[in-house]
Amino acid sequence: MSPSFLFSQFMGGLTTAMFLFLIASGLSLVFGVMRVINFAHGSFYMFGAYLAWQAVQWLHPTGGGFWLAALLAALAVGLLGALTERLFFRSLYGREELYQLLFTYALVLILGDAAKFLWGTDQLSISTPPALAGSVQVLGTTQPLYTLFIIAIGPAIAFGLWLLLNRTGAGRMVRAAQMDREMLDALGANVGTIYTGMFALSAFLAGLSGALVTPIQSIVPGMDVLIIVQAFIVVVIGGMGSLWGTFWGSVIYGQVLSFGILIFPGFSLFSVFALMAVILIVRPWGLFGRPL
Amino acid sequence: MFHRYGLALASALLSSWPLAANAANTIKIGFPIPLSGPVAVYGQxxxxxxxxxxxxxNAKGGxxxxxxxxxxRDSKANADEAVRVSRELIIKDGVDFLVGxxxxxxAPAVSTVAKENKIVFxxxxxxxxxxxxxxxxxxxxxxxxxNTDVEGLASAIMMARWKDVKSVATIGPDYAYGRDLIAAFVANLKKLRPDIQIVDQQWPKLGEPDFTSFITAQMSKKPDAVECAVFAGDFVTFSKEAAPLGYFKLLHNRMVDSGGVGTIEEVRALGNDYPYGIVANTEDPVIWNSGNEPPAHAKYIAALRQFTHEQYPPSWAVQGYLTISALADGIRKAGSTNSDAVSKALIGMTFxxxxxxxxxxxxxxxxxxxxFYGTMVREAAYPFAVMKNPELLPQSFTPTN
Known part of the structure; x- marks a missing residue:
């Protein structure tokens, strides 16, 4: 195996990883702060993709306008998340996890049907924005500019979230709410607004990742359920609720998948699930999580 | 849109009472079909x-x-659900036949329901x-x-025509369809072109969101050509990820995809991102430019266009259309809606x-x-790829058992 081939497998794994991180970061965030396992996170991701497609049709039916469309789609999904939190999740905090699971699962079905009603069942697709449509030669391999962009945006989002949580006043409140909700409430802070904000941010990230994958992936009914399983694997590997855990969980998932298919070409998923099983046995709380 | 539904609803309500006696007398065809999830792309x-x-x-009097x-009924592309709705259709709704x-x-799951209830499926x-x-x-x-044996033969015939190809790689979804099709392709290619080596086989899962690692692994083996069984939304993702990696350039576009990516549904989704130059297949090319279009096809497309209000109606519709036509011929020939009689009529029937x-x-x-197989090309008149000279393959097929 030549070094350039190993490098291209590494970059392939990194692309998978950063895609997964984009979506899993919001999932992990909401769990970390609110202890809610949001199955509908994949549905927000799907809405991001469909809304981006819709916005491109409205803005530039002939193509173009992708970046604005992606931003609008992400903002709309963020708003949808905030509304969902205000209207529904609010009454579920503190209840048994089973209720939350059931509710978020119901949301998956409702949003799935809504998407089908609005956009039909055809597979849809958006072209890569012209500026990033090409590719460059790196160490004797061909690297598409758009995947390099995705690889760059993953760490940027991770760092941004870390700054937000650890270096701002709002972040301090969020961490306080995470540690002791009642105490923060008693001290007069508006925990409700913090939760709505966090949920909106999580939905925004899901919407953004949905919009950003459209140039290299298809938009189809069911993409919500397909992605949520992988996002959960990543979050479980890294440790539920840990931002950097999710980041490194994604990186490990991507690399194990990418190099796993070289060792077991017939069983692409085997290595990933084997890895998850081993981690669950050795460290049930994940690589970066804390024992509950 | 609401107007149309409103009218349909009103007319359904109005007509259901006076015609209740008549409605009981219709020939009922149960139609379990996936209308949600990724497979709805075919179901609809x-x-x-x-x-x-x-x-x-019905316009001709039934x-x-x-x-x-x-x-x-929505079967949700799930065997258990398909069985459940099929049973319900038979027991509760008293359908005469199942299509779907x-x-x-x-399909094999519903087949057992049909066998138990002695109803043609x-x-x-x-x-x-x-x-x-x-x-x-x-x-x-x-x-x-x-079936996958027929498609495996047809794709091997197309592949064998590239005389200078000496090494072939395959990529197909990791489940029964992909495995069976690729196996049939390899077996047929070995007979047609013993000189060709299979140098690499990749098995991404169905619904794989990121094919990059599979693509780069395959490219490292430098195959002359690729047999591909990736289809529908997965093919959109696959080709959009493969193109900027230089995959199609490495192959000089010598790919045969037997997953039905020559359909209108697929070319419409990919638009100008379609990997022009590959060989694809479809049950119905819809657009026919080579001048040998059967008159029956032109008539069918005109009717379908009017029915769906789409300038380029979907390729997969033909399977629903010809299946109902076949069943209708069987009922006519049997002179009865009894499944035993219709089954006898259908066996060996030409339609x-x-x-x-x-x-x-x-x-x-x-x-x-x-x-239909053919090279997918760019034509100025269309905003998407079209099949050049659609060719029906294989011309003959002998089952092995």
Whole structure:
């Protein structure tokens, strides 16, 4: 195996990883702060993709306008998340996890049907924005500019979230709410607004990742359920609720998948699930999580 | 849109009372079909084609003096759900026949329901050979689509035509359909071109969101050409990820995809991102530029266009259309809606379709339907890829058992 081939497998794994991180970061965030396992996170991701497609049709039916469309789609999904939190999740905090699971699962079905009603069942697709449509030669391999962009945006989002949580006043409140909700409430802070904000941010990230994958992936009914399983694997590997855990969980998932298919070409998923099983046995709380 | 639904609803309400006696007298066809999830991409157009056939037959007075009625249920592309709705259709709604299912998981499951209840079931899309192999065939199961053996042969024929190709790689989804198709392709290619080496085989899972690692691993083996069984939304993702990596350039576009990516549904989704120059297949190319379009096809497309209000109606509709036509011919020939009589009529029966005559094989109750293959090219008149000189392949097929 030549070094350039190993490098291209590494970059392939990194692309998978950063895609997964984009979506899993919001999932992990909401769990970390609110202890809610949001199955509908994949549905927000799907809405991001469909809304981006819709916005491109409205803005530039002939193509173009992708970046604005992606931003609008992400903002709309963020708003949808905030509304969902205000209207529904609010009454579920503190209840048994089973209720939350059931509710978020119901949301998956409702949003799935809504998407089908609005956009039909055809597979849809958006072209890569012209500026990033090409590719460059790196160490004797061909690297598409758009995947390099995705690889760059993953760490940027991770760092941004870390700054937000650890270096701002709002972040301090969020961490306080995470540690002791009642105490923060008693001290007069508006925990409700913090939760709505966090949920909106999580939905925004899901919407953004949905919009950003459209140039290299298809938009189809069911993409919500397909992605949520992988996002959960990543979050479980890294440790539920840990931002950097999710980041490194994604990186490990991507690399194990990418190099796993070289060792077991017939069983692409085997290595990933084997890895998850081993981690669950050795460290049930994940690589970066804390024992509950 | 709401206007149309409103009208339909109103007319349904108005007509249901006075015609209740008549409605009981319709010939009921249960239609379990995936209408949600990724497979709805197939389910919806197949349903459209079936509805067109039913409306045409009813406009001419129906069959045996009775109207046809489709009872549609969402099978969710899930075997358990398909079985559940099929049982319900038989027991609660008293359907006379079953037509439907898409996936190779649903069809064999519904086939057992048909066998238990002695009701004719015709599968319009599923391609697994298990549906009608000697262990599983029974008097009530039929299939109008191709199967993976037929497609494997056809794609090997296309691949064998590239005389300078010496090494071939394969990539297909990791489940029954992909595995069976690639196996049939390899077996046929070995016979047609013993000089070709299979240098790499990749098995991404169905619904894989990121093919990058599979693509780069395959490129490292530097194959001259690739046989691909990736289809539908997965193919959109696959080709958009493969193109900027230089995958198609490395192959000089020498790829045969037998997953049906020559459909209108697929070319419309990909637009100008389609990997022009590859060989693809479809049950119905819809757009026919080479001048040898069968008149029946032109007539069918005109009717479908009017029915769906789409300038380029979907390719998969033809499977719904020709399956209902076949069942109707069987009912006419039997002169009865009794499934035993209709089954006897269907076995060995030849029927007309918009794309030529088909015959249900006496042993395996399937038509070994050939499909259209051709190079996908850019033409100024269309905003998407079109198939150049669609060619029906294979010209003949002999089942091995």
């Amino acid at each position: 157009p197949v349903l459209k084609g079936a509805e067109l056939a039913v409306s045409q037959i 069959l045996l003096g009775r109207k046809l009625e489709l009872l549609v 299912t898409v996936t190779s998981a649903e 015709i599968a319009p899309v599923a391609e697994t050979t298990r549906l009608t192999d000697p262990q599983n065939v029974h008097p009530y199961v039929f299939r109008t689509n191709s 007309d379709t918009p794309i030529g005559k088909r015959t249900f094989n006496v042993k395996s109750h399937e038509t070994f339907q050939p499909e």
